[in-house]
Amino acid sequence: MSILSIRDLKVNYHTQDGTVRAVDGVSLDLDESQRLGLIGESGCGKTTLLKAIVQVLPRNGHIVSGEIKFKGMDLLKLPPAEMRQLRWREIATIPQASMDSLNPVQRVGSQLMKLLRVRGGYTKKAARKRAVDLFDVVGLDTERLMHYPHEFSGGMKQRAVIAMALALEPSLLIADEPVTALDVIVQHQILEVLRRLERELNLTVMLITHDISVVAQVCDSVSVMYAGRIVEEAKAEPFFASPAHPYSLGLQQAFPNLASPRDVLVSIEGYPPDLREPPAGCRFAERCPFVQETCHEIDPQLEVVGDGRMAACLRSNEMDDLRARAEDPTLWQNVEVTRLVGQPPTKSTDAGRGEPLGRPTITTHDEQADQPLADPCNVPLAVGNGRADLLLEMNDVSKRFKIGGGLAGLLRGDKEQTVYAVNNISFTLRRGESLGLAGESGCGKSTTGKLLVKLIDASDGQIVFDGADLSSVDDKELLGFRSRVQLMFQNPFEALNPRFTLYRSLTEPLIIHGWKDENERLQRVVETLDRVNLRPAEVFLDKYPHQLSGGQLQRVVLARALVLHPDFLVADEPVSMLDVSVRAGILNTTRRLARELGLATVYISHDLSLLQYTCDRIAIMYLGEIVEIGPSNEVINKPQHPYTQALIAAVPVPDPTIENPPLRIREGVPRPTEQFIGCPFAQRCPEVMEACLNVRPPFIADEQGHQAQCHLYGEHHNSPKLHREAEAAR
């Protein structure tokens, strides 16, 4: 029996610029103990749907028509008081960014007990007992019941929020992006908690996410949303085996997969239609590589396409053929949308007349397209070979920050603390080579990036760029260095000055480096925009950043980095803020240009599959140190260090038939204010030995240049093992 049934739901937002049809005719059924994953890119209406179900839409949001039935009750006709009773008791939600939903001035346990007593009618004593049980269930230390939220780590807060959602034994749990923004190891453990609870409590779950591998790990059925509609509905296994909608096909191929890496990831160019004026035909038509004439005219409805599967595509009868064709990544690159954000596509199909700005144009790429590269990851590397093409050398570089000092700290009597952000790291980079830096947040990878571009100076050690020691360059040499080294930022919405036109932003570096001639500058800017596939470049010159989508903006950021033709690029989480559908496009372009321009690149990312896709070598960082470094495939397929092994095991597999194995390591990185005599990872290491606590492990290399800093492979490998319990008690 279905517990939740939604029929033809329509939700509008009234804004200054018109009515946005955020959810436009969604029907959905959720059976008891079903676990549904709702996938879609940002702005497709997932969260609005959630808010409509629990009726917490913002003031400008209105349910226009449709029906939401929960256990036979029509939620839209329910009086507010009864609806209030239903929330949390029957329908519990884990909101987006839920870690911030704990009240910072109340103890976590008090919040939980207050909820139990006020909403659940528990007595004081019973509430306490139940709170302890709940902490146990979600894997929290019950001694932490009376701690404040700021004393919890991100993962612990997330567990506490799950405990609160489950406190009143709801029949339906709706989780909105429950693991987004968590580190991969924490993410793995939260997913494990969710999976366990599903089984033990026989929960009905609706999980909203953009990450298909999370869905594969937790859900048994999938709905794909696109532009306010559901475009595909299926059980998890057939969905992952053979998607039945072109958008799902694209999404699936856009995802890097550690287990079976693709040569080229697919990028679904463009972005969803303007929901103020949705197109008459199929909403995906503008971005679909299989588009036909009729797609622009007929609006496809969800139809049964097979055993319990539904898809909204006019060509669903040819899907087997399309699926085979979709394997070819070049197919997806032939679609290019230059429409700007906020401009509705022109409806007429008559081509040939003067092309107004913002009209979607379909251009076919020539030889500049992001073609698959021949085996990008298997470039053989030899350590210490070819010093002539050595570009950059890090020798025992450290960076320390002092916190709690200064005049104010002095007056308050705060003790100054030292944060060891980067500790004695060394590596080399050759011209044209790409290196990935990976690790949990706080491991020092971004600090390393800043050191590399000299945004900050090293406390110790030596950074040598093309023969010059960066600590002793004068102003003139520094300016020269600045023209050769560039940085690409995580958040494209912040990386460009909102008050500058794109031309101004791109021409600034040229002005700074003394390009006097305006025409030469313009020519270089246009040429660079063209290089990053923003075409025709002239359209973009006088636009402001807010007129572009995230993917287009990140291309502009890339263009600005490349406009001076640098030798070295540091890309700090270049795609983590972008939708999955456009990530691959940025990565492919960056990778192609790095080859074309002979650019050495350092990618910083928490996402190992992404680094495997883009980098020749990968370095794993932990607490400011590099613990393992080597050729990408070696590191991913034969991880040596226990930390690397844990990181790789924690990456969710986008395949519902494979369940991630449980991890043997605890979550939570220690504060980087400590210095260790032995191995910094010893505290969390499942293989910890006596030697690890007292002796710093050396780097041990094999002949491929794959090195790990671990006693397991050195002279101390016979050191007696320590039991984790003993370690925890220390």
Add this chain to the structure above:
Amino acid sequence: MQQEASARGEPAGVATMQFRQGSAIRQLWETNLEVFQRDRMALFGLCIFAVFAIVAIFAPQIAPNNPLTPLKNNEGDWIKDAMPYWLAEPGEDEAEGYTNTFLLGTTNIGRDIYSQLIHGSRSALLVGFSAAAAVAVIGTVVGLLAGYYGGWVDAILMRAADVAFGIPFIPFIIVVSAFLDPSIWNVVVAMAVLLWRDTGRVIRSQVLVIKEQAFVSAARVSGASNLRIIFVYIAPSILPLSFLYGSFAIAWAILTEASVSFLGFSDPETISWGFMLQDAFNSLALSREAFYWIVPPGLCIMLTVMAGFFIGRGYEEVLFPRLRRM
């Protein structure tokens, strides 16, 4: 125009050159324009200022008499305490030997109140705008330097702001007036010395936010110098905030000048609205119910102060859109 050009197939370079002419100044102008287009109150405030500005500029032409010279009747006596002509008993003026043409009557030593009011707008606007400019400029520069450089620069400037916060304002002006010759500029100097503190603090906090944004790091990585980053990248973003505090400062300055004059620390040779009020107060105008002497300068002070706050509100709404709901 550029898209038309490319549609016609003209070379891109020619057309695209046009869009960036004076773009920074144009954008600032557009921000200011937006304030007054969006907010009728701000526009109203601007109109008030405009009217007073015209009056101030053409004061000698508008005012019928010299505001400082006592007017005399045919016998050479001062025309003391004349009522406005629309209030006076008909024929009274002829009996006293003068023609009553005074819109607002005369003071107790025979000065024309209407002419004083007209000339008073000069000192009000002079003090208002120069003090506002001083406060906005000093506050902006202090905020930019303290926020951008941080460390000791920040510590020194912000501790100086703490000191400025600790000094009571009106007593400070009285002390300044005691040391310097009486002049309306005392108010300007005192405001410049003390009131940059609010502007400086607020702008510093905004700079702290902006300088952490990636586009500032991007500029640094591209090799931009500190001065270029401060004035090309950060300053344009905080300029509306300077205008906001500037427009509030106009109101404050006029109010302060009136207070100081009322307390009797102003230059007796310069007519201001506060001076008029003090004059009226001292000559017991209140007890004689000479509202035509007291109300007009009070009304003028109120209008200019209101105008300053209306404009400030307009900037606030553009800067902090959330206020609009309230």
